[in-house]
Amino acid sequence: MSxxxxxxxxxxxxPPVGPAPMVAEVRQGRWGDLWRAIRRNKKAVAGAVIxxxxxxxxxxxxxxxxxxxxxxxxxxALPPSWHHLxxxxxxGQDIFSQLIWGTRLSLVIALAVGALATVLAVLVGxxxxxxxxxxxxxLSLVTDVILVLPIFPLIIVIxxxxxxxxxxxxxxxxxxxGWSYGARQLxxxxxxxxxxxxLESARVRGERKSYVILFEILPTMTSLILATFLGAAIxxxxxxxxxxxxxxxxxxxxxxxxxxxxxxxxxxxxAGMAWxxxxxxxxxxxxxxxxxxxxxxxxxxxxxxxRVRKLERSxxxxxxxxxxxxxxxxxESVLKVQDLTVAYATDASPVVAxxxxxxxxxxxxxxxxxxxxxxxxxxxxxxxxxxxGSPLPGEIVGGRVLFQGRDLVLLEAKExxxxxxxxxxxxxxxxxxxxxxxxxxxxxxxxxCEAHSDMSKREIEERSREVLRLVSIDPIHLHSYPHQLSGxxxxxxxIAMALLFTPDLVIMDEPTSALDVVAQRSLMVQIKExxxxxxxxxxxxxxxxxxxxxxxxxxxxxxxxxxxxxxxTRDLFDRPLHPYSQGLLGAFPSIRGPKVQxxxxxxxxxxxxxxxxxxxxAPRCPHADAGCVxxxxxxxxxxxxxxxxxxxxxxx
Amino acid sequence: MRFVLRRLGFFVITLxxxxxxxxxxxxxMPGNPAQAMMGQYRGRINPQAIHALEIAFGVNxxxxxxxxxxxxxxxxxxxxxxxSLTFFPDQVTHEVLQALPWTLxxxxxxxxxAFALGTLIGLLAAWRRGxxxxxxxPPIFVITSSFPYFWLAMLAIWLFSIRFHWLPSSNGYSxxxxxxxxxxxxxxxxxxxxxxxxxxxxxxxxAWILTMRNNTITVLTEDYVRMARAKGLRPxxxxxxxxxxxxxxxxxxxxxxxxxxVVAGAILVEFVFNYPGVGWMFLHxxxxxxxxxxxxxxxxxxxxxxxxxxxxDVATVILDPRTxxxx
Numbered sequence: 001m002s003x004x005x006x007x008x009x010x011x012x013x014x015p016p017v018g019p020a021p022m023v024a025e026v027r028q029g030r031w032g033d034l035w036r037a038i039r040r041n042k043k044a045v046a047g048a049v050i051x052x053x054x055x056x057x058x059x060x061x062x063x064x065x066x067x068x069x070x071x072x073x074x075x076x077a078l079p080p081s082w083h084h085l086x087x088x089x090x091x092g093q094d095i096f097s098q099l100i101w102g103t104r105l106s107l108v109i110a111l112a113v114g115a116l117a118t119v120l121a122v123l124v125g126x127x128x129x130x131x132x133x134x135x136x137x138x139l140s141l142v143t144d145v146i147l148v149l150p151i152f153p154l155i156i157v158i159x160x161x162x163x164x165x166x167x168x169x170x171x172x173x174x175x176x177x178g179w180s181y182g183a184r185q186l187x188x189x190x191x192x193x194x195x196x197x198x199l200e201s202a203r204v205r206g207e208r209k210s211y212v213i214l215f216e217i218l219p220t221m222t223s224l225i226l227a228t229f230l231g232a233a234i235x236x237x238x239x240x241x242x243x244x245x246x247x248x249x250x251x252x253x254x255x256x257x258x259x260x261x262x263x264x265x266x267x268x269x270x271a272g273m274a275w276x277x278x279x280x281x282x283x284x285x286x287x288x289x290x291x292x293x294x295x296x297x298x299x300x301x302x303x304x305x306x307r308v309r310k311l312e313r314s315x316x317x318x319x320x321x322x323x324x325x326x327x328x329x330x331x332e333s334v335l336k337v338q339d340l341t342v343a344y345a346t347d348a349s350p351v352v353a354x355x356x357x358x359x360x361x362x363x364x365x366x367x368x369x370x371x372x373x374x375x376x377x378x379x380x381x382x383x384x385x386x387x388x389g390s391p392l393p394g395e396i397v398g399g400r401v402l403f404q405g406r407d408l409v410l411l412e413a414k415e416x417x418x419x420x421x422x423x424x425x426x427x428x429x430x431x432x433x434x435x436x437x438x439x440x441x442x443x444x445x446x447x448x449c450e451a452h453s454d455m456s457k458r459e460i461e462e463r464s465r466e467v468l469r470l471v472s473i474d475p476i477h478l479h480s481y482p483h484q485l486s487g488x489x490x491x492x493x494x495i496a497m498a499l500l501f502t503p504d505l506v507i508m509d510e511p512t513s514a515l516d517v518v519a520q521r522s523l524m525v526q527i528k529e530x531x532x533x534x535x536x537x538x539x540x541x542x543x544x545x546x547x548x549x550x551x552x553x554x555x556x557x558x559x560x561x562x563x564x565x566x567x568x569t570r571d572l573f574d575r576p577l578h579p580y581s582q583g584l585l586g587a588f589p590s591i592r593g594p595k596v597q598x599x600x601x602x603x604x605x606x607x608x609x610x611x612x613x614x615x616x617x618a619p620r621c622p623h624a625d626a627g628c629v630x631x632x633x634x635x636x637x638x639x640x641x642x643x644x645x646x647x648x649x650x651x652x
Numbered sequence: 653m654r655f656v657l658r659r660l661g662f663f664v665i666t667l668x669x670x671x672x673x674x675x676x677x678x679x680x681m682p683g684n685p686a687q688a689m690m691g692q693y694r695g696r697i698n699p700q701a702i703h704a705l706e707i708a709f710g711v712n713x714x715x716x717x718x719x720x721x722x723x724x725x726x727x728x729x730x731x732x733x734x735x736s737l738t739f740f741p742d743q744v745t746h747e748v749l750q751a752l753p754w755t756l757x758x759x760x761x762x763x764x765x766a767f768a769l770g771t772l773i774g775l776l777a778a779w780r781r782g783x784x785x786x787x788x789x790p791p792i793f794v795i796t797s798s799f800p801y802f803w804l805a806m807l808a809i810w811l812f813s814i815r816f817h818w819l820p821s822s823n824g825y826s827x828x829x830x831x832x833x834x835x836x837x838x839x840x841x842x843x844x845x846x847x848x849x850x851x852x853x854x855x856x857x858x859a860w861i862l863t864m865r866n867n868t869i870t871v872l873t874e875d876y877v878r879m880a881r882a883k884g885l886r887p888x889x890x891x892x893x894x895x896x897x898x899x900x901x902x903x904x905x906x907x908x909x910x911x912x913x914v915v916a917g918a919i920l921v922e923f924v925f926n927y928p929g930v931g932w933m934f935l936h937x938x939x940x941x942x943x944x945x946x947x948x949x950x951x952x953x954x955x956x957x958x959x960x961x962x963x964x965d966v967a968t969v970i971l972d973p974r975t976x977x978x979x
Contacts, residue, residue: 157674157938157950385882413887417885425883437973
C-alpha cells in the first residue's frame, strides 16, 4: 500500500483566481471526476461488486440462508449436496447457512473498525500536521511507536486477560491500535498542504483552526481519507479473523473466523469436511481483497503515474519519409530537425504537443527556444534528444531529427546509446533532481565514461577533475554527494558532466532557472565562454527572453506547439515580426530603451487538445481579425527570418 | 550520525512503551484474571518468586504502583520474567530461548527472502512497464496479500499433506528424530519448515512486490533517471543504480512498518503447523493462562521486531548518503 500522497492535491495545481470559489469548484469537480475514474477502473469495479454482494448478504441473511446457521439439527459431517451446498459441520450445522449468517459480523467489524481508525487517524494526523511544533513532535512519536509495536500480539495479550470481550471491546481495541498508518500519511499530506496559498489566505482571513481543518483541508484529502479507511478495514478483517480463529472473543458468535476455529478444533481437514475450513477463509480473503482492490484502484486514480496510457499510433499515419539528403550537401549544420511531430495520449483524445517543427542548427551555433510554459518547448527538446516518456509524456509520431546525417528517430536503442553523451549531452533544469542523490559526482561521471570509453580508472578521475576545473569547481568536490554541494555548484557540476566527451551538441533545458539572478548571469557567461572555446552547438530552452538576449545567435519563439518566429537574435529584438514575440518583448523591461509601461500578453495559451482554428495566437492577438482564423497559417520568410503570421507585412 | 542516534532513541522509547504496556495491561483489566493464576503457584514456589510474579501482575498490592513499576523494570532488564506455569518449574527466560531459534530460522529467513524476492520482482515489473507480467501481477498480489495467513496454512496442509502426502503437516521435526546437528535432522527440520515457510512467503511477498513496483514507477519519472538515459548508460545499470537504489529506500521504511503484519501472520502459521517456535508457544501460553510466559514472549516478539527495524535503518544509512549528513 503505497502512499497516494501527491494525487489528492493535483486538482489544486492550476492556481485559481480567488480562494473561496475554488474550494467549492474543487469539491464538485472532485466527486464527479472520482466517480468517473472509479467506473473506468476494473479493479475498483471488481472490489465494489464484491463488497456490494457481501453487504446485501449481511443485511438480509435470513432471506438468503436456507437454514438457521446455529441449529444443530442435521446429520453431522455430511458431504456437499443440493440440500447442503457445502455440507454440514461436525455438530450438524449447515455450513452454507453459517457462512451467510457469519457475513454480518465480519462486515460490521470491518466497517466499524475502519470508521473508528479513520476518525482517530484524521484527528491525530491532521492536527499534528496543521498545528506543528511540539504537538506535532509528540503526536508523531506516539504514531510511530504504535506503528511499529507488534499490534496483533498486543491484542492477544489484552484478549487473554479479557476473555469475554464483546463485539464493542473488539472494535474499540482494534480501532485504537489501528489508526497509526493512516495518521502518518495524513500528517505528511497536511504538512504539504499547509504551505499552499489557499490555506495561507484562510489564515490571513483569520479563520478559526477548526474551520480551516474541516472546510479547507479535509475536502482536499478525500482520497487519502478513503485509503485510510480501506486500509484499516483490511487490517480489521484479517486481525479479527485471526483472533476468532484462535478462540479469543466469543466462540458462539456467528462469524467466519469462529467457523474456522470450530473447523480447526474438529480437525475438519482430516475428517473430510474440507469445505468447512475452505469456504469461510475464502470469504475472508474475498472481503479483504475487495477492500484491497478498491484501495489499489484509488491509489491508481489519485496518482496518474501508476496508470499506463497508450498512444494510438494509427491516428498519426506516418508520411512517406523524404529521401535522405545527399551527404555533404550542407556540412554547416550539425542538426536538422524536419517536420518533427510529437503527440501524447490522454484519457480523452491524443494531444499534439509539437506540431511539425523544422529548423537547422549550425556547427557551434547557440539557438535559444523561448515561449510560455506549456508551449511545447521542453517536449520539442526532449523529442530531439529521444528522451520522451515519463515524466514528460509523448511520442514522436512524425518527422526526422538528422544529427550529423543520421536520423535519431530511427536509431535502435543500442546505436542511440553510442551517440549519447559522446556526441549529444543534456543539461537539465535542476541538478538537484537530475543528479542521482545516492551516488557521488565522481560515480556519476565514471559511469558515463565507462559506458562510452575504455578509459582506465585513473584516466577517468583525471578527466573528471579536468571538467570540474573547466566550470571553476575545486576538484576536491569530486567525491561529494549532490546534496553536499550548493545549488550553483550542482548546476555547474552537471554542466561539467555534460562536457566529459566534449560533444558536438549540448541540449540545455532552462539550466539556470533554479538559480538567483546573479548566479544565473555568471553561469550564462561561463556557458557562452565554454561554448566558444570548445565549439559545441547549444540548444537552450528558456522562458526568459532577456536571459539569452546577449548569448544566443538565433531565437526560436514557440507558441502552442508551433514555431511562431525564427530569427537572428538581434533582428528579433530590434524588430520582432510576430505579435507574440512583440508581446514577449513587451513583458520585460529593456535596459537601454526609454521608460515604457510593461505590457503582458492578455489571456493564456490555448488548450492543445482543442487548438483554435487558423492562427493559434489569434484569440490573444491585438491585431487579429476574421482573416486570421480562416486557415492554418504557414511560415512566411521575411529577410532571412521565419514568421507564422498572415499580417506580418503590416504588423512587423 | 544524527539519524542513527535518533533511530536508537526511538528504539529505546518504543521498547519502554512495550514494557510499560506489559506492566499496565494486567492492572487495567477488570476482574483480575491473574489472581486466579497466582493461586496455582502458591505453596509450589518460594516466596521470593511469588513476589516477583505479584509485581508483574499487580496482585496483592502492598507496594505503591510506582515502586512496583521500578521493581518490575529491574526484573525485566535482568531477564527475570518469572516462572512458567506450563513448563513448571522452568524459568520463562529458559523456555523462550528454546523457542527462539526455531522462529528465527523459519520466520526470519522467510521474511528476508520474501523481502528480497519481492523487491526484485517489483523492480523488474516496474521496469518492464505495461508488459504481460506487469499487468497481470498487481491484481493477483493485491488479492493474495489479503489472504489470511492461517487459512492459507490450512489449505497447504489439506493439499500437500492430506491429499498428496508430500510434506509433514505438523511439528518442527519428527518425534522419532534425535535433536542435534546431524544431516538427517537438518533435512527433517527443513522438510517440516517448508510448508509453513511457503505459506508465509506467498502471503507476504505481494506487499513487497506492490510497494516496490509503485516506488519504482515513481522513481522512473525522476529527472536523474532521464539523465541516466541521456548519458547512454546500459539499461541494467540504470535499473540498478538509478531506479533500484532509490526506489528501495522507501521500501525499507515500508519493511519496518509492515513487519508487524508478517509477525501476526507468522504467529498463526506456527499455531496451525504446531511449529515449536515463539508464536506457537505464545498462543499456547494464552490458552493455558500462563501469563508470565505470555508476557515474556510478548516482550521478546517486540524486541525482535524492533531489532529488525533497526537493521532496516542501518541498511538505509548504508544506501542513502543523505541520512549520514542529516543535521
